[in-house]
Amino acid sequence: MLWLAAVAVLGMRAATARAEDGHRLWLRYPLLEEPWRSEYRAVAAQIVDCSAARQSAVAGPLRAAQSELMRGLTGLLGAAPPVAGRITEAGALLLGTPRSCALVARERLPLRALGSEGFLIRSLTVRGRAATVIAANTDVGVLYGVFDFLRLLQTHRPVEHLDISSRPRLQLRVLDHWDNLDGTVERGYAGASIWDWWKLPDYLDPRYVEYARACASIGINGTVLNNVNANPLILTRPYLVKVAALAGVLRPYGLKVYLSARFSAPIDIGGLKTADPLDPAVRAWWRSKVDEIYRLIPDFGGVLVKASSEGQPGPQDYGRTHADGANMLADALAPHGGVVMWRAFVYGHSREDRARQAYDEFVPLDGKFRPNVLLQVKNGPIDFQPREPFHPLFGAMRHTPVMMEVQITKEYLGFATHLAYLGPLYEEVLRSDTYAKGKGSTVARVIDGSLFGYRITGMAGVANIGADRNWTGSEFDQANWYVFGRLAWDPTLGAKAIAEEWVRMTFSNDPAFVAPVVAMMMGSREAVVDYMTPLGLAHQMATGTHYGPGPWVADNREPDWNPVYYNRADSTGIGFDRTASGSDAVAQYAPHVAAEFSNLRTVPEQYLLWFHHVPWDYRLSSGRTLWDELALHYTHGVDAVRAMRKTWNGLAAYVDPERYAEVAAFLAIQEREAKWWRDASIAYFQTLSKRPLPPGVAAPAHPLAEYEAVCFPSSPGYPGKTPACSPPNPVIP
Numbered sequence: 001m002l003w004l005a006a007v008a009v010l011g012m013r014a015a016t017a018r019a020e021d022g023h024r025l026w027l028r029y030p031l032l033e034e035p036w037r038s039e040y041r042a043v044a045a046q047i048v049d050c051s052a053a054r055q056s057a058v059a060g061p062l063r064a065a066q067s068e069l070m071r072g073l074t075g076l077l078g079a080a081p082p083v084a085g086r087i088t089e090a091g092a093l094l095l096g097t098p099r100s101c102a103l104v105a106r107e108r109l110p111l112r113a114l115g116s117e118g119f120l121i122r123s124l125t126v127r128g129r130a131a132t133v134i135a136a137n138t139d140v141g142v143l144y145g146v147f148d149f150l151r152l153l154q155t156h157r158p159v160e161h162l163d164i165s166s167r168p169r170l171q172l173r174v175l176d177h178w179d180n181l182d183g184t185v186e187r188g189y190a191g192a193s194i195w196d197w198w199k200l201p202d203y204l205d206p207r208y209v210e211y212a213r214a215c216a217s218i219g220i221n222g223t224v225l226n227n228v229n230a231n232p233l234i235l236t237r238p239y240l241v242k243v244a245a246l247a248g249v250l251r252p253y254g255l256k257v258y259l260s261a262r263f264s265a266p267i268d269i270g271g272l273k274t275a276d277p278l279d280p281a282v283r284a285w286w287r288s289k290v291d292e293i294y295r296l297i298p299d300f301g302g303v304l305v306k307a308s309s310e311g312q313p314g315p316q317d318y319g320r321t322h323a324d325g326a327n328m329l330a331d332a333l334a335p336h337g338g339v340v341m342w343r344a345f346v347y348g349h350s351r352e353d354r355a356r357q358a359y360d361e362f363v364p365l366d367g368k369f370r371p372n373v374l375l376q377v378k379n380g381p382i383d384f385q386p387r388e389p390f391h392p393l394f395g396a397m398r399h400t401p402v403m404m405e406v407q408i409t410k411e412y413l414g415f416a417t418h419l420a421y422l423g424p425l426y427e428e429v430l431r432s433d434t435y436a437k438g439k440g441s442t443v444a445r446v447i448d449g450s451l452f453g454y455r456i457t458g459m460a461g462v463a464n465i466g467a468d469r470n471w472t473g474s475e476f477d478q479a480n481w482y483v484f485g486r487l488a489w490d491p492t493l494g495a496k497a498i499a500e501e502w503v504r505m506t507f508s509n510d511p512a513f514v515a516p517v518v519a520m521m522m523g524s525r526e527a528v529v530d531y532m533t534p535l536g537l538a539h540q541m542a543t544g545t546h547y548g549p550g551p552w553v554a555d556n557r558e559p560d561w562n563p564v565y566y567n568r569a570d571s572t573g574i575g576f577d578r579t580a581s582g583s584d585a586v587a588q589y590a591p592h593v594a595a596e597f598s599n600l601r602t603v604p605e606q607y608l609l610w611f612h613h614v615p616w617d618y619r620l621s622s623g624r625t626l627w628d629e630l631a632l633h634y635t636h637g638v639d640a641v642r643a644m645r646k647t648w649n650g651l652a653a654y655v656d657p658e659r660y661a662e663v664a665a666f667l668a669i670q671e672r673e674a675k676w677w678r679d680a681s682i683a684y685f686q687t688l689s690k691r692p693l694p695p696g697v698a699a700p701a702h703p704l705a706e707y708e709a710v711c712f713p714s715s716p717g718y719p720g721k722t723p724a725c726s727p728p729n730p731v732i733p
């Protein structure tokens with residue numbers, strides 16, 4: 001009981017002392033107003049610690065669950081509810097598994113279908129008293145149930161007559177940290193890495209527990225600690241000891257640890273002359289390395305591998321296939337129950353169309369992978385753009401589990417300062433229909449395994465987390481971490497409903513705040529698409545940093561690093577012909593989808609320039625020419641940001657001054673940069689289209705040459721690689 005009391009006291013102090021700096025994410029648990037406080041008090045009048053063996057005293061998910069419940073209720077209700085070993089009053093909260101709690105066992109609840117992570121929350125009568133039971137087959141299921149129950153309270157839902165059961169639809173729900181061992185984060189915009197490798201394993205930053213709580217609260221159950229552009233040192237003994245210490249902190253929250261493995265590690269740190277996956281010495285090295293890892297971390301999740309991709313070493317260096325490489329690692333991991341997440345992000349520069357390559361390389365290998373290999377495929381065929389059609393590998397791998405990788409960090413969507421809620425992006429791809437087995441073969445059904453019967457399923461999100469107080473570099477980017485977890489738990493949930501949950505928990509339940517903010521979030525990603533890459537354009541960002549517009553860039557060594565490679569704009573028109581008259585990448589989709597995308601009349605306009613090279617005077621569904629429509633989209637994007645600013649300006653009364661000011665300042669940055677994007681893009685494309693701007697569309701503020709000269713001596717997320725800039729010209733935006 002003592003620790004419960006201690007947690008309660010600490011929780012209360014914390015709630016009053018801390019400024020609203022965003023650190024508490026969606027787990028703020030502010031004091032509820034009436035009538036909710038009294039209503040919920042009646043349902044949460046008592047916590048019953050029914051674990052006969054006092055399992056809740058042992059560090060683990062059950063203790064985490066009890067402690068979270070106590071923390072949440074203390075904050076929300078204003079006082080810690082009493083804890084007792086048995087039910088003594090109405091409004092008891094009972095949590096446990098049939099094994100940990102006899103009272104739960106006696107209820108004979110329908111738990112079987114919940115699997116090892118699902119939970120049930122039910123209002124019932126126990127020993128003549130009204131009670132709410134949060135039950136699961138496992139302790140971690142109970143933890144997820146507690147977070148769900150607290151979510152109901154935080155969002156003002158009725159809780160008197162509950163009958164909820166929930167289980168994750170995907171097995172691996174993982175964050176991929178692109179964190180380097182020196183503390184930098186590739187494509188990270190929230191400060192340094194949260195992993196303090198220098199002080200590990202001796203010092204365990206309290207942040208690790210906070211991170212684990214936040215992940216568990218949205219069902220994330222795995223974390224890849226290091227960058228896919230991997231430093232092999234992570235696999236050396238000193239680092240593995242640090243990893244084991246971290247794993248110990250994360251374990252009670254159901255989080256498994258994974259590592260990115262560099263394919264050449266046998267050479268880099270093993271002293272071998274080769275990393276050929278068929279070489280017996282190499283195979284033996286990996287087996288013993290993996291055995292060593294499991295001796296230190298018995299529940300280690302497995303490895304993530306970027307190989308033969310973007311300059312990383314891989315099996316192709318030895319004339320072997322991706323399957324040869326993945327299977328070698330899979331064989332080493334299989335005896336321990338570990339998995340290999342093998343990335344399909346591959347491209348070679350000489351190709352006519354980079355969008356084709358992953359499909360061309362991997363489809364012939366379908367069925368050749370070991371059962372513990374998952375192919376990790378980005379949501380679109382190029383690279384986390386503001387909008388891409390779904391990747392053609394979804395639906396094409398019938399015998400190899402395909403998991404989806406999305407980017408939570410906003411490398412291509414304005415870094416941390418642009419407000420872009422990614423729920424609609426994730427939802428759009430999850431709901432895309434691959435037609436692999438006829439209508440209804442959505443990407444969600446591919447990755448949840450129901451379409452092809454995959455035995456392992458998963459979704460990965462490239463984390464947007466760093467050491468900034470608010471974790472993600474901005475308040476609204478927290479929503480992207482949140483929505484990723486919720487959709488990985490259940491890809492059929494709606495982005496809008498999730499946004500609403502998040503707003504209510506993070507800011508306020510006041511309808512006068514919730515409605516406009518949710519609307520603003522739901523439109524925000526489309527605004528970015530409009531001011532950066534409308535109508536199916538992609539990869540128009542400045543080289544390397546990916547900060548700001550660079551549609552004119554043509555001087556990169558590798559053709560497919562150049563925006564002009566993607567926009568293909570010339571005097572006749574703009575867009576990448578991926579139909580049969582061009583690269584024919586469209587043929588990689590199922591015939592129904594290919595036919596829709598190939599046809600200029602049926603291709604959704606949002607993908608128009610992704611699949612077609614279109615004359616400037618081509619008439620769109622609006623009746624306007626492509627050129628006019630393009631200019632209007634850029635302009636709408638800027639207008640939408642202006643509207644977001646206006647909305648936010650009207651909401652100061654509902655938000656604490658700290659967070660209000662941050663969002664307001666970032667929206668001002670976003671407006672300036674959106675205008676920069678619009679102006680620079682229009683200025684460039686107009687030199688090719690040679691057409692006047694439609695009425696109502698303002699001319700760019702500066703001549704093209706000025707936009708082309710913009711160069712930044714440094715920018716975040718691109719450690720050590722920022723291009724030389726002389727003289728630096730930060731005049732625009």
Ligand code: GCW
Pocket residue numbers: 178186187228229306310345383384411
């Ligand atoms: O989007 C690109 C990024 C790289 C990244 C790569 C990948 C980790 O610009 O920074 O490298 O994708 O996904 O491997």
